[in-house]
Amino acid sequence: MSVDLRQGKTPEKTVFVSAVALVDADHRVLIAQRPEGKSMAGLWEFPGGKVEPGETPEMALVRELKEELGIDITESCLAPFTFASFTYDDFHLMMPLYLCRVWKGEITPMEGQQVKWVRPVRLGDYPMPPADVPLVAMLRDFL
Numbered sequence: 001m002s003v004d005l006r007q008g009k010t011p012e013k014t015v016f017v018s019a020v021a022l023v024d025a026d027h028r029v030l031i032a033q034r035p036e037g038k039s040m041a042g043l044w045e046f047p048g049g050k051v052e053p054g055e056t057p058e059m060a061l062v063r064e065l066k067e068e069l070g071i072d073i074t075e076s077c078l079a080p081f082t083f084a085s086f087t088y089d090d091f092h093l094m095m096p097l098y099l100c101r102v103w104k105g106e107i108t109p110m111e112g113q114q115v116k117w118v119r120p121v122r123l124g125d126y127p128m129p130p131a132d133v134p135l136v137a138m139l140r141d142f143l
């Protein structure tokens with residue numbers, strides 16, 4: 001006899017995304033606005049992206065931060081902080097969130113996206129994907 005463990009919505013696939021809260025010397029966090037043409041355009045999010053086959057989440061962030069922001073980070077500077085596990089209409093998102101306070105290079109939006117340094121208490125002023133809401137609350141408490 002099999003037991004049906006599904007609760008609520010049953011997503012077709014799980015998407016593995018890696019994200020990072022870059023934190024500056026004033027304890028502000030960098031968020032980026034999703035550009036037009038992408039899903040959830042206009043919402044603010046933590047830099048990062050999908051983990052490709054053969055990558056660890058840390059490797060994905062080293063690659064994404066170079067591609068999106070033109071900066072170099074080292075895996076050893078990525079401190080695991082928390083994660084999002086959220087069911088969207090068409091997929092389930094698993095997204096570790098790291099903290100990173102050290103990087104090399106000037107932050108340069110490489111894909112025409114807007115970026116902003118925001119104090120954790122003000123993060124709520126920026127619309128973010130629903131998966132990010134609990135992460136913001138944790139950053140506010142921690143930073």
Ligand SMILES: Nc1nc2c([nH]c(=O)n2[C@@H]2O[C@H](COP(=O)(O)OP(=O)(O)OP(=O)(O)O)[C@@H](O)[C@H]2O)c(=O)[nH]1
Binds near residue numbers: 019039040129131
């Ligand atoms: N980078 C990032 N992605 C997030 C966050 N919150 C969240 O729900 N996501 C979702 O995770 C996925 C990230 O994938 P991505 O950035 O590599 O994807 P993309 O825009 O190229 O792909 P897409 O247009 O197919 O969604 C998107 O569906 C995005 O909406 C976040 O804080 N940071």
